[in-house]
């Protein structure tokens with residue numbers, strides 16, 4: 001373990017607690033509902049979920065659970081409730097789902113880290129993480145990638161080794 005790496009681990013711990021530094025530009029997750037697995041995505045045109053509820057109401061407890069879990073990292077207003085939606089039941093479910101994070105598996109994400117000097121882009125796809133910072137370029141791991149591992153933990157399908 002070298003000092004450069006120790007510094008990055010300390011920084012990753014801090015970043016994982018200062019989540020408002022991080023913004024999800026896009027994400028794709030598999031969400032295990034009570035009966036089926038649904039695909040959720042977030043991108044420039046907003047949220048999508050493959051469940052029937054979202055299809056009818058453009059909002060569902062799966063997306064509401066994601067909003068609840070990642071609030072400081074979304075930088076967008078929560079989806080509005082719609083007529084015909086069972087709000088009481090959806091709020092109840094979304095609370096429970098947001099505590100059951102083993103329902104969620106990230107397939108991809110792209111985040112911006114607002115660092116003290118520069119912004120960095122970190123992304124994840126097909127179980128591998130990339131970051132545009134210099135440290136990552138030489139070491140294939142950095143404070144940003146380690147912060148995302150800390151935040152998402154088992155929601156990242158293959159949990160990379162970061163502290164050994």
Ligand SMILES: [Zn+2]
Pocket residue numbers: 038049050051053054060061062063
């Ligand atoms: Zn849904």
Ligand SMILES: [Zn+2]
Pocket residue numbers: 120122131132133136142143144145
């Ligand atoms: Zn980085």
